[in-house]
Amino acid sequence: KAGVTQTPRYLIKTRGQQVTLSCSPISGHRSVSWYQQTPGQGLQFLFEYFSETQRNKGNFPGRFSGRQFSNSRSEMNVSTLELGDSALYLCASSQSGGAEKLFFGSGTQLSVL
Amino acid sequence: GENVEQHPSTLSVQEGDSAVIKCTYSDSASNYFPWYKQELGKRPQLIIDIRSNVGEKKDQRIAVTLNKTAKHFSLHITETQPEDSAVYFCAASMDYGQNFVFGPGTRLSVLP
Numbered sequence A: 001k002a003g004v005t006q007t008p009r010y011l012i013k014t015r016g017q018q019v020t021l022s023c024s025p026i027s028g029h030r031s032v033s034w035y036q037q038t039p040g041q042g043l044q045f046l047f048e049y050f051s052e053t054q055r056n057k058g059n060f061p062g063r064f065s066g067r068q069f070s071n072s073r074s075e076m077n078v079s080t081l082e083l084g085d086s087a088l089y090l091c092a093s094s095q096s097g098g099a100e101k102l103f104f105g106s107g108t109q110l111s112v113l
Numbered sequence B: 001g002e003n004v005e006q007h008p009s010t011l012s013v014q015e016g017d018s019a020v021i022k023c024t025y026s027d028s029a030s031n032y033f034p035w036y037k038q039e040l041g042k043r044p045q046l047i048i049d050i051r052s053n054v055g056e057k058k059d060q061r062i063a064v065t066l067n068k069t070a071k072h073f074s075l076h077i078t079e080t081q082p083e084d085s086a087v088y089f090c091a092a093s094m095d096y097g098q099n100f101v102f103g104p105g106t107r108l109s110v111l112p
Helices: none
Strands: A005-007 A009-013 A019-024 A031-038 A044-052 A051-059 A062-067 A075-079 A087-094 A108-112 B004-007 B010-014 B019-024 B034-037 B043-051 B058-059 B062-067 B070-077 B086-092 B106-111
Touching: A005 A087, A009 A019, A019 A087, A019 A108, A031 A075, A044 A062, A051 A062, A051 B010, A075 A087, B004 B034, B004 B086, B010 B019, B019 B086, B019 B106, B034 B062, B043 B062, B070 B086
Parallel strands: A009 A108, B010 B106
Antiparallel strands: A005 A019, A019 A075, A031 A044, A031 A087, A044 A051, A062 A075, A087 A108, B004 B019, B019 B070, B034 B043, B034 B086, B058 B062, B062 B070, B086 B106
């Protein structure tokens, strides 16, 4: 089985722009969650989608949004980018969500200038 | 909400020695505690996990212990090897949904 795929691998944006990140889960996995990773804050939970519905949301501003499609692929959008949004964004998939193993993608490294 | 603390933030051991990383959590409703290893430039990968109905779990050189009363759990790595060098994250979660709360990570260096 192919692993979790994230595109693009790197992104450079300027303040005020918006960005869309994509995540394709492992085939058969229905849950996709997103995390922000920064050197100082570790892994911070953004949100989780299951069957096209957002089930959980972390403590991030409304500029961060996401969606999931019928094939379980997910996108994350960040509007009005700020310098502090520079981070590695990781998505993870699992079969049914809940207390089970997460399979992480390689991440998208976002730099906001 | 849940809060997970992790100590130490950095740990250096000699090859062959043991390493112990400790985490505490705040929400007694959490019942699943995984550990992820992230090598430099790579994605986090699950190395071991434990559920609240179990006190200890072992997998070769790696073990995890859980103390529900004190709300803490620990990762133990014996006979450390250079390839164990990585950042280790603990996490806590409840059954429903995926809202994993991760600790800030421990950078383990195994010195030859």
